[in-house]
Amino acid sequence: MTQKKKVGRPRSFDVDAALVAATHVFWEKGYDGASMKDLTEAMGINSPSLYSVFGDKKSLYIKAIERYLANDSxxxxxxxxxxxxxxxxxxxxxxxxxxxxxxxxxxxxxxxxxxxxxxxxxxxxxxxxxxxxxxxxxxxxxxxxxxxxxxxxxxxxxxxxxxxxxxxxxxxxxxxxxxxxxxxxxxxxxxxxxxxxxxxxxxxx
Amino acid sequence: MTQKKKVGRPRSFDVDAALVAATHVFWEKGYDGASMKDLTEAMGINSPSLYSVFGDKKSLYIKAIERYLANDSxxxxxxxxxxxxxxxxxxxxxxxxxxxxxxxxxxxxxxxxxxxxxxxxxxxxxxxxxxxxxxxxxxxxxxxxxxxxxxxxxxxxxxxxxxxxxxxxxxxxxxxxxxxxxxxxxxxxxxxxxxxxxxxxxxxx
DNA sequence: CACATTTAATAACGACTATTACATAACTGC
DNA sequence: GCAGTTATGTAATAGTCGTTATTAAATGTG
The missing domain is CATH 1.10.357.10 (Tetracycline Repressor, domain 2)
Structure with a gap:
């Protein structure tokens, strides 16, 4: 189910770690205050990677919240x-x-x-x-x-x-x-x- | 003390009413989410008037809070x-x-x-x-x-x-x-x- | 090796950001 | 009516916004 597909260039960053980094940016600056530049820099990736993996800003925000609720004790x-x-x-x-x-x-x-x-x-x-x-x-x-x-x-x-x-x-x-x-x-x-x-x-x- | 100065073109808008309008914009959209366009439109004035009377965005925000605390029951x-x-x-x-x-x-x-x-x-x-x-x-x-x-x-x-x-x-x-x-x-x-x-x-x- | 496939990086998109120069309008005092 | 003063409206500034097209790089499979 969660096994990685073998075809194509492998992803060079940890999706979960990037999501955690994004969460901290939102947490620190708020949704509107967090710019895509802030986010990509903190996540250590470029914007196209962000968009392909997480979708747009709102979608990333939702995923960050869901991840926080599921994992952060x-x-x-x-x-x-x-x-x-x-x-x-x-x-x-x-x-x-x-x-x-x-x-x-x-x-x-x-x-x-x-x-x-x-x-x-x-x-x-x-x-x-x-x-x-x-x-x-x-x-x-x-x-x-x-x-x-x-x-x-x-x-x-x-x-x-x-x-x-x-x-x-x-x-x-x-x-x-x-x-x-x-x-x-x-x-x-x-x-x-x-x-x-x-x-x-x-x-x- | 609070008497109006007589020299120069008179102000064409109510400063306090404008501040109330600004407060509502901040309240609705948050500080970062509120753009100067949102603010000037809601306040019914142009940006130069806003800047000359209230200073920049942060200054306007502070004045809006102070006004809220002083007047809003x-x-x-x-x-x-x-x-x-x-x-x-x-x-x-x-x-x-x-x-x-x-x-x-x-x-x-x-x-x-x-x-x-x-x-x-x-x-x-x-x-x-x-x-x-x-x-x-x-x-x-x-x-x-x-x-x-x-x-x-x-x-x-x-x-x-x-x-x-x-x-x-x-x-x-x-x-x-x-x-x-x-x-x-x-x-x-x-x-x-x-x-x-x-x-x-x-x-x- | 070439192919298909997936990701990465660069660079750009138009729209919008906060802020301000500048010219004009409206008023008081002379 | 003219000078002085203040406010207004237009329009522009340089920069950043979220988002994406495009090209290059890295992999597994033939």
Whole structure:
């Protein structure tokens, strides 16, 4: 299926690596801000190669997003799923969000999906669907972990997994925006403890 | 102070109205996506007039943001401050966010500050500061209302106004992103009641 | 070796980019 | 009405935009 055809001149660059390079350009400069020159230079190829392999700019953009969603692991999500204790897991998630948002290398535009892709849902067809898919997928992964904890008895039976998952994820967007505005990590750190409690607590129904 | 100088040919357009028009272009197309042609056409003026009054593109962008922050009232904030009952006020805030985020006219890129301006903090000098100012100002306005309720005795003495204000504002960003991804208003509406409770409740310290 | 096939590199395409010279028009003060 | 001042409209600048036609290079197969 994925075996290379033997005929013709072999490709001299790694398609996936080029796609990663393109993703970083879009991430750094945004869709409109990224020129084909920026892209070809970062990808290390000439424009005809780009067009023959990835299609036009919009098509390359879509492929870059799809590749990002399929392969790039989300640090906060990983932290949340790998920590045993649920309270520590929620805390680790928030910490990872802060780390991710404030220690962002150089000029990357915050979160690729939230800060870059979200701006093109009105102009580049297909991005809206990909963004929605990413959000709903994150909701589900977070809720799944809560469900597991409920089965283990670490969370009460009536714990609203899905609703708290969405709560957690929405809080994330606020932190990402604040980081983008240059608000210090320390000031955001100060709210984490209370937010962890809010997320995990069970109110009398 | 602000009186018009009498010498020379009088200006034939309203500077403020032109700035509003420019804001909408940036809001719709983003900073990079907005061309000077887009701007001059929407503003109803020729480029030399634009350059003489507003400076270059970046300068116009900054002025548009400043004007927006100074003059455009935020519907959710207004709803929050005008509603008497604090619980209804929080609810009204969230409802207004949903209304604002999902009923956004045509192609506006979500929230002007959160979805448009936030993307240029790395490339257009001054935008980061303005974005931060806007966020901190929102935090303060929300917290101020909570403080008033505490004085009235409608909220307990130990109610953490500032922290809940930030919580409220951060939740807003999540809703705005979801709306941008095309997630239905109804599904977001379903979480509002519980979130209002979370924001207003007082946990045992 | 020549052939078919695929990719690479050069260079160009017209359209559009942000910005500005220049000449003209409209006003105030004399 | 004339000088001084400011704004407007036309048109141009040099450069970059996304995209592609064309030619050369590199491979497997006959």
């Amino acid at each position: 989300c640090a906060p999500m990983d932290a949340f799923e790998s920590e045993d204790n649920i309270e520590k897991a929620v805390r680790a998630f928030m910490e990872a969000v802060l780390e991710y948002a404030t220690q962002q290398p150089e000029g990357l535009r915050g979160c690729f999906m939230a800060n870059c892709v979200s701006t093109t849902v009105g102009t580049v067809g297909g991005t809206k669907e990909l963004l929605q898919e990413a959000i709903l997928s994150a909701d589900e992964r977070l809720a799944a972990r809560f469900d597991v904890e409920k089965e283990k008895g670490h969370l009460p039976e009536n714990f609203p997994s899905k609703e708290r998952a969405r709560l957690m994820f929405d809080l994330r967007q606020g932190l990402v925006l604040r980081a983008r505005a240059g608000i210090s990590r320390e000031s955001m750190e100060a709210d984490l403890d209370i937010r962890v409690c809010l997320i995990l607590q069970t109110v009398a129904s | 935020c519907a959710p904030m207004d709803a929050f401050e005008s509603e008497d009952n604090i619980e209804k006020a929080v609810r009204a805030f969230m409802e207004a966010v949903l209304e604002y985020a999902t009923q956004q006219p045509e192609g506006l890129r979500g929230c002007f500050m959160a979805n448009c301006v936030s993307t240029t903090v790395g490339t257009v000098g001054g935008t980061k500061e303005l974005l931060q100012e806007a966020i901190l100002s929102a935090d303060e306005r929300l917290a101020a209302r909570f403080d008033v309720e505490k004085e009235k005795g409608h909220l307990p003495e130990n109610f953490p106004s500032k922290e809940r204000a930030r919580l409220m504002f951060d939740l807003r960003q999540g809703l705005v992103l979801r709306a941008r991804a095309g997630i239905s208003r109804e599904s977001m509406e379903a979480d509002l009641d519980i979130r209002v409770c979370l924001i207003l409740q007082t946990v045992a310290s």
